[in-house]
Amino acid sequence: MLGPISPHRRRQVSEGTIAEGAIGKSVSTNANLPDNLLAMIVIISGTNRPGSNTRKVTATVEAIYKSLDVKTQLLDLAEMPPEIFAPTSYAAKPAAFSRFTDSILAADGLVVVTPEYNGGFPGVLKYFIDMLPFPESLEGRPVCFVGLSAGIWGALRPVEQLQAIFAYRNAHIFPERVFMPGIRGLLDEAGQFTSKEIETRLAKQAEGFVTFVEKLREKKLR
Numbered sequence: 001m002l003g004p005i006s007p008h009r010r011r012q013v014s015e016g017t018i019a020e021g022a023i024g025k026s027v028s029t030n031a032n033l034p035d036n037l038l039a040m041i042v043i044i045s046g047t048n049r050p051g052s053n054t055r056k057v058t059a060t061v062e063a064i065y066k067s068l069d070v071k072t073q074l075l076d077l078a079e080m081p082p083e084i085f086a087p088t089s090y091a092a093k094p095a096a097f098s099r100f101t102d103s104i105l106a107a108d109g110l111v112v113v114t115p116e117y118n119g120g121f122p123g124v125l126k127y128f129i130d131m132l133p134f135p136e137s138l139e140g141r142p143v144c145f146v147g148l149s150a151g152i153w154g155a156l157r158p159v160e161q162l163q164a165i166f167a168y169r170n171a172h173i174f175p176e177r178v179f180m181p182g183i184r185g186l187l188d189e190a191g192q193f194t195s196k197e198i199e200t201r202l203a204k205q206a207e208g209f210v211t212f213v214e215k216l217r218e219k220k221l222r
């Protein structure tokens with residue numbers, strides 16, 4: 001089960017004064033505050049393509065969790081600092097990447113929103129995963145998946161590829177997934193869904209995922 005990590009230790013991790021992997025399987029929460037004030041779902045927008053539909057979908061996902069009174073943080077991979085792409089980042093992470101790491105380590109649950117690129121999930125999303133501290137970033141972390149594609153499969157393949165990776169890393173996978181085929185026809189110019197159907201499915205997934213996270217974390221998210 002996921003355990004607390006002290007604020008001091010968390011700061012050390014964030015500032016890079018603890019080596020990667022040195023915090024074992026602990027997952028951070030701030031021990032000085034009630035759990036529900038810190039409860040947080042992190043939503044990952046899984047591409048860095050400018051103007052992406054994935055980012056538009058994450059805005060709706062955020063709004064749905066907000067309507068459930070659950071705090072969220074959005075991690076947009078388009079905002080990853082350029083320095084993280086230097087080959088030296090495998091050995092030493094740039095300071096500007098720590099906000100991504102901190103959010104993942106503080107997350108009670110992760111919602112990964114991925115598009116389909118060439119029958120898979122975007123390379124930048126795999127690179128992001130590879131840059132996270134190991135093993136504590138995904139170990140025992142609840143996660144759920146949303147996929148979107150221009151084609152008819154709605155990112156089934158990318159989501160299943162991600163499920164394999166998260167399962168390998170011992171994350172707790174929420175089984176209810178949401179797929180969006182034909183994404184270009186589902187969003188209007190403002191990035192809003194043109195019909196309620198997808199939002200209804202996203203809301204049902206979010207309700208279920210909140211319960212799933214609360215059971216696994218043994219705490220209330222709202």
Ligand SMILES: Cc1cc2nc3c(=O)[nH]c(=O)nc-3n(C[C@H](O)[C@H](O)[C@H](O)COP(=O)(O)O)c2cc1C
Nearest residue numbers: 047049052053054115116117118119148149150151
């Ligand atoms: C590099 C790239 C590869 C793509 N490959 C596929 C694909 O294999 N299957 C598919 O249905 N759509 C594919 N698409 C279309 C995307 O799924 C669609 O444009 C979606 O909006 C992409 O998400 P994004 O807008 O967040 O980048 C591809 C798009 C890009 C940019």
